[in-house]
Amino acid sequence: MSTITDKPAIAMDVFELFESKVRSYSRSFPTVFKKAKNYKLWDINDKEYIDFFAGAGALNYGHNNEKMKKLLISYLEEDAITHSLDMATVARGEFLKKFNEIILKPRNLDYKVMFPGPTGTNTVESALKIARKVTGRNTVISFTNGFHGMTIGSLSVTGNASKRDGAGIPLNNTVFMPFDNYVDNTNSIDYIKAFLENSSSGVDLPAAMILETVQGEGGINAASYEWLRSIEKICREFDILLIIDDVQAGCGRTGTFFSFEPAEITPDIVCLSKSVSGYGLPMALTLIKSEYDIWEPGEHNGTFRGNNMAFIAAAEALNYWETNKFSQEITQKAEMVSSFLDYIVHEYPELNAEKRGRGLMQGAACERAETSEIICEEAFKRGLLMETSGPKGEVFKFLPPLIIDKEGLEKGFQIVEDSIKAALKN
Template sequence: MEIFNQLESNVRGYCRSFPVVFTKAQNALLTDSDGNEYIDFLGGAGTLNYGHNNPKFKQALIDYINSDGMTHGLDMYTNAKQAFLESFQNRILAPRNMHYRMQFTGPTGTNAVEAALKLARKNTGRHTIVSFTNGFHGVTQGSVAVTANQKYKDSVGMPLPGVQFMPYDGYLGDFNTLEYFEKALQDKSSGLGHPAGVIVECIQGEGGLNVASKEWMQGLQDICRRYDMVLIVDDIQAGCGRSGTFFSFEEFGIEPDIITLSKSLGGYGLPMAVVLLKEELDSWKPGEHNGTFRGNNHAFITARQALEHYWADDSFAKDVQKKAAHLKARLKEIQAKHGGQLKHKGRGIMQGLEFKSGELAEAVTELAFKRNLVIETSGSEGQVVKVLTPLTIETEQLDRGLDILASCVADALSENVSKAS
């Protein structure tokens, strides 16, 4: 570890939880430099929906590189981009009767969020963006402003204006939080004013696997329509099949004005981010939001392969939904064994267990890594152990990982009881 400790910044995070040198990965299995194998329940924080080194994509990428295909092209036209756009239109947009322009931003999700926020403000002439409790949208200056967790904001070192936070679905128990939102919109003394737009996750991944209901999301869209606000759905972690459908909002029957996608969009773990925007919102002047790496041609190749292999029909989505139901049943079993000490959260293959403290959840993930399972926590206090495995994981391997998780939960809770007594 000497070279990493010597040269890398203190900002590094995941490596502190998983302090080995990984040398190989295949689907949901990681191998370190000593030959130890680990089941991957982290999935690149949602970047590897199709697994590590998916063989369905690998050869196409190799062939493209060997053909001297364009590696870097700014926003110029390339055959790789053309093929991706055609596939996205045919496999994703047209079958869902969705009509959007596509903007390729810098290759990370936070850049897509920055562009979405700019568009909302540019098109309305207003400044305030409404975000929600426990929301996470990135850590660049605009996106961290709409991120709720204070630990990310503290590092900016300056005020972050232009954002108002509202309570997410379920934040106040059974109370419908949209009633408060609309009351604040109507009351000229609420301090809210007239926002430009709203940014929301249908499943709050980093926020602790909080899930918005169909009724709440439909109500939010209705408010945005009636008050002329741009509705932005951040589908960066929950998209590309993670929820059981390509977009996390499909079952809600809503039509966001803007959608941000990244993480698993590139298919192979290659960086890529896009903004889907309604045509009437496409008010950009040429080059007004640019970047040197807006359009990763290698990612276009593997992203197209993902669309063609997994989204040509609904068989993959049905398989994900089947695994998600199995995952839910297994997590509910673990929950039932420990009474009121745990709470099941999430949907799709984006589920987990909430503990009474972040210390307990961390104890579980530390034990898990010692037992060759890579899994992380989320939530405001790191209190949720989150299963974010590749969607392509074999059921047998999923169950082996869940067996390890169950044993770690039991041992961590038992140890906690022993300390308390």
């Protein structure tokens, strides 16, 4: 039986000839990949790459996680259900029970689990819809530099101008407020509250506020726990639903399963996707406080709500969270990343860089955006996948699989430092 490695090599011009110009990552990483394991990938020339990208956060448990892979192969060999919409299946039921026992109950969270569709933007769309249905209001408050997806509702609460322009129509029913530390020495909490208290401010009482605790695409901006608690307090005071978009920052990326746990807040709605499936398979969840689960049957649906392969891998991924061990390991690795970034900021003052982020979702914002772009290009040449983020692409961003070991981090750090030296020569 032939394998993928036996097939004729695919050249990059295939993608230029046949694929839409909309593609982006194949431009950032211009090679043809054929294999991946844990925190490494290999291309058709057998060049090895360390992964500080992790499928934009969809591969927290690494590429081809061995336990998940064996379960998936076994599941397929049994001719078990793969596609089921929202019909009841063994795989779906086992995931729901396990998610409740390992994630929700220990955290005293009373959420109904909704399967809104396969992607992050699906969970955001469903969150906005249920918030408006519950409150009977239209407006949603979003925050500067926030990113929530590429469909129309999600784009309406996304700050990035180029992404919004792609909608091709006006994006309405959203008011943007300043995220934590958006303007230096300005208290955005007082600012937001002033708009809500003044009936002549022009801001209607919103159905919800939606935010990321760490803004992934917006520049690795991490909200303080105090700011998050203040936002929750405002929501409670004005009867506004609080939606936390944990699509990238969740599933352990910041150290705890939910990124908001250390702030000791309880969102009304939580959006999860990316690494919730454990294996990079399409899957999303919308967690809704029980009292707000007022959907009519089929009121929000979709063909691919029943990816049973994802349920199998997702249930296995939950085993990482049965104890605090995995979370503690992430924290230790995060300290390594933080120390390295402190070193970079101090050792290379020409970057005029600022350390940002939390957990294994950190980065450095350079004064000149083009510097970050060059650093990522140089890193790719040297065998490291890393992307930029921020309004101008000014941040080079560390997003390795959570299972990466100390050796992998240190090798990656060396490549990053070598890339910075090369970039500064340009």
